[in-house]
Amino acid sequence: MRSNLKLAPTRAPVIGEDELRLLEETYCSHGDTVHYTEKPKFFETCEGSFVYDAAETPFLDLQMWYSAVNFGYRNERLNQVAHRQLDRLPQIASQYLHREKVELAALIARDMEEKFGSKGRVHFNVGGSQAVEDSLKIVRNFTGGKSLMFAFEGGYHGRTLGATSITSSYRYRRRYGHFGERAQFIEFPYHFRGPKGMSKEEYGHDCVQKFARLFESEYNGVWDPKAGKSEYAAFYVEPIQGTGGYVIPPMNFFVELKKVLDDHGILLVVDEIQMGVYRTGKLWSIEHFGVSPDVLVFGKAITNGLNPLSGIWAKEEMINPTIFPPGSTHSTFASNPMGTSVALETLKMVSENDFGASVMEKGAHFLEGLKDLQSQHAIVGEVDGLGLALRMEICRDDAFTPDKATLDWMCDEGMKGDLVVDGRKYGLVLDVGGYHKNVITFAPSLMISHDEIELAISLLDQLLTRAERR
Numbered sequence: 001m002r003s004n005l006k007l008a009p010t011r012a013p014v015i016g017e018d019e020l021r022l023l024e025e026t027y028c029s030h031g032d033t034v035h036y037t038e039k040p041k042f043f044e045t046c047e048g049s050f051v052y053d054a055a056e057t058p059f060l061d062l063q064m065w066y067s068a069v070n071f072g073y074r075n076e077r078l079n080q081v082a083h084r085q086l087d088r089l090p091q092i093a094s095q096y097l098h099r100e101k102v103e104l105a106a107l108i109a110r111d112m113e114e115k116f117g118s119k120g121r122v123h124f125n126v127g128g129s130q131a132v133e134d135s136l137k138i139v140r141n142f143t144g145g146k147s148l149m150f151a152f153e154g155g156y157h158g159r160t161l162g163a164t165s166i167t168s169s170y171r172y173r174r175r176y177g178h179f180g181e182r183a184q185f186i187e188f189p190y191h192f193r194g195p196k197g198m199s200k201e202e203y204g205h206d207c208v209q210k211f212a213r214l215f216e217s218e219y220n221g222v223w224d225p226k227a228g229k230s231e232y233a234a235f236y237v238e239p240i241q242g243t244g245g246y247v248i249p250p251m252n253f254f255v256e257l258k259k260v261l262d263d264h265g266i267l268l269v270v271d272e273i274q275m276g277v278y279r280t281g282k283l284w285s286i287e288h289f290g291v292s293p294d295v296l297v298f299g300k301a302i303t304n305g306l307n308p309l310s311g312i313w314a315k316e317e318m319i320n321p322t323i324f325p326p327g328s329t330h331s332t333f334a335s336n337p338m339g340t341s342v343a344l345e346t347l348k349m350v351s352e353n354d355f356g357a358s359v360m361e362k363g364a365h366f367l368e369g370l371k372d373l374q375s376q377h378a379i380v381g382e383v384d385g386l387g388l389a390l391r392m393e394i395c396r397d398d399a400f401t402p403d404k405a406t407l408d409w410m411c412d413e414g415m416k417g418d419l420v421v422d423g424r425k426y427g428l429v430l431d432v433g434g435y436h437k438n439v440i441t442f443a444p445s446l447m448i449s450h451d452e453i454e455l456a457i458s459l460l461d462q463l464l465t466r467a468e469r470r
Contacts, residue, residue: 037412044056049061057417059429061445062431067279070304075304101335105122109121122313125310127310128300129160131273137329138314139234139269149166150234152185155188166183168185183236192382193435201251208256232266237268239272245441246389247391273299276300279443280359295312295313301346302347306338306342308333365453366453369453373464380394391434410466414428419459428456428460428463
């Protein structure tokens with residue numbers, strides 16, 4: 001049978017960037033984050049730690065798609081797996097099984113049991129926010145329908161409705177009506193902006209004691225001492241805050257917090273969407289802090305930014321088929337074979353050598369360079385880091401008062417592509433975070449070389465110098 005479909009020409013005319021901008025201005029929604037800048041950049045190619053514009057100017061990317069591309073752009077090994085899967089089984093409904101899904105779930109669950117001592121199961125989805133939504137269903141179901149959660153000031157868990165309700169920023173909720181089940185937000189030990197005169201550990205202990213006070217009396221609003229029950233089901237945490245500015249808590253904090261939760265029957269849900277998959281030198285960042293989660297949510301870098309895949313691990317008693325039966329939650333593209341195949345290869349790749357030690361060593365090198373910049377530039381407040389999750393606060397000359405305007409200017413300046421090192425022009429891709437939007441949150445490729453770290457420090461030095469002279 002002859003088709004009436006008319007094929008397009010094999011070679012369409014190339015649309016120029018000016019025309020593309022006009023089309024984008026006219027037909028693309030501005031509801032995403034592209035238009036945080038007045039004139040967003042177009043990129044053409046990418047490789048390793050760099051993205052390239054049409055002029056082939058290399059832009060050193062120090063945020064790697066919000067920590068989604070942990071293993072470098074166009075990672076050859078992971079891309080080959082994607083190509084092989086594309087040629088073998090690229091699509092299959094999530095109603096059916098394929099081997100990569102089962103092998104990946106088993107690998108994650110066995111690793112969790114070995115590390116945390118609890119048997120559990122894995123449920124897949126596509127994006128991080130969707131996995132958070134699934135976790136909320138599991139928590140509500142397990143706790144008899146309790147719908148109230150604790151979360152942290154500065155915490156970020158996504159922008160779907162449920163995830164927004166446990167994200168502390170009101171601006172994500174403001175235009176969408178009443179959130180009656182909004183989380184109760186608890187102080188996070190952000191030591192640089194905490195009370196003066198306390199060590200980091202003392203401040204962490206103080207934050208836990210403030211939280212524990214909520215359970216001292218029924219009149220504090222969350223606890224019925226006669227029944228021994230809390231109105232709240234779970235505490236959602238990022239072990240290291242992501243959008244909140246890569247804030248790293250003291251090592252005593254989560255151990256003390258978990259005791260309060262356990263004493264009052266409140267679940268610990270750990271969001272590893274941004275910090276998971278070795279960003280901090282361990283597969284999951286919570287491993288640094290000596291506590292075991294009841295639920296763990298993951299996404300982003302597990303596929304290195306290729307076919308999206310996210311998911312949750314939950315303890316057996318919360319997710320076994322008798323309590324969470326077929327159809328409890330679903331997404332058409334959950335456990336898609338392109339995503340599961342790349343994620344499986346990602347976890348195999350990082351297990352073949354001491355990958356975590358490499359991340360910690362590179363992170364220490366990078367942090368040393370940031371500290372050198374701090375000593376040379378008055379506008380740098382705090383620098384800190386764990387593994388290759390690093391932060392730099394941009395402040396006024398007092399090295400404390402937040403200076404969002406200067407950081408915004410630095411980000412735009414870095415995107416001009418006119419920074420020069422050894423006679424070559426570079427651009428610099430930075431990401432803005434923090435409570436006051438004055439923090440550079442560094443999430444470079446975990447495969448970054450020492451030479452590229454030195455290049456990053458040199459480019460940052462130029463940007464900081466320009467900012468101080470403007």
